[in-house]
Amino acid sequence: MEKRLEEKYQNKNRGFTLIEVLVVLIILGLIAALVVPRITGRVDEAKIETTKIQLKAIKDALEQYKLDNGRYPTTEQGLKALVEKPTTPPIPPRWKKYMDKVPRDGWDREFIYLSPGVKHPYELRSKGxxxxxxxxxxxxxWEL
Known part of the structure; x- marks a missing residue:
């Protein structure tokens, strides 16, 4: 009877074997391989959508700027002209604050703004x- 109790006690203290640990790690790796791409794909999609929303907001502010001042900010004035009154000519006659701050794209980079543009009154885009x-x-x- 004592032998059985000793064997039982010894088996309870037994840890995992290396094979068991490796099997668990392989299973966790396979699960991660399936889940991570789905999550990261959603992050990229969200950054693209965020960038599109920011572009639309800037476009609306630029249109309001033009309605008030008769022209878009120059390339030199940049998008900063939507937040602070430009000090470089042409100085807008009826300037007001059009945005609280100049937004950045989904990857935290500045937008590219050129005015006048090649095919449009201005060019506004993200590097993606x-x-x-x-x-x-x-x-x-212009492609949204």
Missing amino acids: PDGEEGTEDDIDV
Whole structure:
């Protein structure tokens, strides 16, 4: 009887074998391989949508600026002209604060603003996920 109790007691203190630990780690790795891409894909989608919303808000503010002042801010004045009255010519005659702050894209980078633009009165875009200007993933306000 004592032998059985000793064997039982010894088996209860027995830990996991290396094989058991490896099997658990492999299972956790497979689960992570399935879940992580789905989560990161959603993050990228959210950043793209955020950027589009910011572009639309800036576009609305630029249109209001033009209605009040008869022109868009110059490239030199930049989007900062929507937050602070420009000090470089042409000084807007009826300036007011159009935004609380100049937004940044979903990747925390500044938007590209050129005025006058090539095909439009101004160019406004984000470099997109890759952070390089002129690639196919750029997000342009005129293509929303």
